[in-house]
Amino acid sequence: MKHTHFDTFYQLHHQSKPLLLANAWNVKSALAIENAGYEAIATSSGAIADSLGYKDGEVIPFSELLYIVKRISACTTIPLSVDLERGYAKDMDTLQDNIQHLIDLGVAGINIEDAEGEETYLEKLICIKNYLQKSGQRLFLNARIDAFLLKLPAPLETTLKRAKLYQDAGADGLFVTGVQDTNIIKKICSATILPVNVVGVAALSSIATLADCGVRRISMAGLLYRATYTRMGNMVKEIVKDQSLTSLHA
Template sequence: MNFNTLHQQNQPLLLANAWDASSAQAAQQAGYQALGSSSAAIAAMLGYEDGEEMSFDELLYIVSRIKAVSELPLSVDLEAGYSATTSHIIDNIQRLAHLGVSGINLEDSHVVNNTRRRLDDAVVFAAKIQEITHACPDMFVNVRTDTFSSQRTKCTG
């Protein structure tokens, strides 16, 4: 079953988060219909902060281990795509598809100087998503917003 079909059921789709092979196996044994990876959990497992601090090749390796032990559909948290260019993001998505990944999450923001997030321009981001879905039509693309404040505020009291 693919993510398009899973999202059209009468019942809500419940995903189990997986960050390694054993968590994927546990989710499959528990009867989940699909898996989603957690960038924060994978990063923490490898000793990194979330926000694309680990390399894409490290993410790819973990995903390959998850897919080696589970046949459940997998959506990978790709954060901002592990690149500043859409063509390279598409290459990354195609590498994930080659492993059997059927969905991705893309965020509408990126980390700046390893310290804060910056919201992407909506028009530019929409064009990026359109280019990605055109180049990777079989990949389920889930666009998400991580709620955050782009302006620092000072509390007084």
């Protein structure tokens, strides 16, 4: 079994500065992230799916996701966290198998989201935690709370309630999506002992601002992927418009 870098990845969430994570979708993007000096790599499920012609939301078969993760892990040397969406499993045995496949590839952590509701989510989170304990293995469990993203009623109260439930169930971190208000982020960070992860969206692009809010992990979701292919799209349009390949050699 490949070393998972768990200890290193865990400590990166408890250092003096926030952990900045860029999200990869293939080996080339992962190597660009590592070579730029990032301390860890995350995957974006949406970017991987889209790059292979699938819609987001566990439409991509787990076997294809696993192949991409395998290649990224084999070609990089820093901790790797995988966006596991809802676990790619309807039953707990399959969920445990999926977790083991990732650990065998050397994955240090996962995101797993609660879009199915907290009851189902807690069942999955506890299943993973119990499996890790029984098998003597470690994996950073980043519990994704989608109350703001899904526009649930009283999203802050729901987020704080779920944060406590997920912390008690053994989560190592909290990933709060869809939140862009610094005052709300401060309230969430101050209400939990777990490191809080947010996406650095356009309204919150300053790492210093997010750090002042108490954020411990800043990720990019599919933003890097979209920016990359927006620029590529503009480039190929320019070639047709100018009837010249000059932009390829700039």
